[in-house]
Amino acid sequence: MKFAMLIVVSVLLAGCQWFQSSAQTSLPTSASVMSMWDLYRHCQSSGDVETVLSAAKQLQQSADTHVVPAPDVPKTLDRFVTKQPVRTTVDPKALAASCTLQAARTSLNAGRDQEAEQLLHAVVSSYPESDYTFYVAQAKVWIEELHSPGALNSVVHPIAHY
Numbered sequence: 001m002k003f004a005m006l007i008v009v010s011v012l013l014a015g016c017q018w019f020q021s022s023a024q025t026s027l028p029t030s031a032s033v034m035s036m037w038d039l040y041r042h043c044q045s046s047g048d049v050e051t052v053l054s055a056a057k058q059l060q061q062s063a064d065t066h067v068v069p070a071p072d073v074p075k076t077l078d079r080f081v082t083k084q085p086v087r088t089t090v091d092p093k094a095l096a097a098s099c100t101l102q103a104a105r106t107s108l109n110a111g112r113d114q115e116a117e118q119l120l121h122a123v124v125s126s127y128p129e130s131d132y133t134f135y136v137a138q139a140k141v142w143i144e145e146l147h148s149p150g151a152l153n154s155v156v157h158p159i160a161h162y
Contacts, residue, residue: 063092097135
């Protein structure tokens with residue numbers, strides 16, 4: 001009897017370890033707060049267009065990170081595991097929005113006006129939530145100034161740096 005119980009317990013423990021390791025490998029790793037902050041600071045300080053564009057893209061990907069439920073999770077539980085909660089001291093989406101505005105400014109400085117306008121439109125369309133009103137408003141002002149004759153200098157060298 002003790003031998004049978006030992007086998008049952010061993011099988012259960014082995015099964016739990018297998019399930020735990022498979023669950024851990026299926027979840028994507030999200031960026032740490034410090035790595036996002038370092039990337040954001042690099043975005044704000046770099047004058048290289050490609051570097052800033054890359055940083056903006058990486059921050060956007062970090063902001064969009066979702067936990068994908070394991071395939072064996074019942075559909076009724078999906079809503080509890082689909083989106084990763086933000087438990088950081090910084091808002092990854094705000095960092096991404098700000099860095100995208102910086103990428104637009106850097107593109108303008110490099111004479112890449114069309115690219116800058118696309119980035120500004122991306123901010124307007126990607127951040128409809130009220131938490132990001134500042135970034136959307138800033139992008140709209142810059143888009144408007146891009147279409148005004150002689151206003152390009154105020155976009156490239158804004159008076160108020162956020």
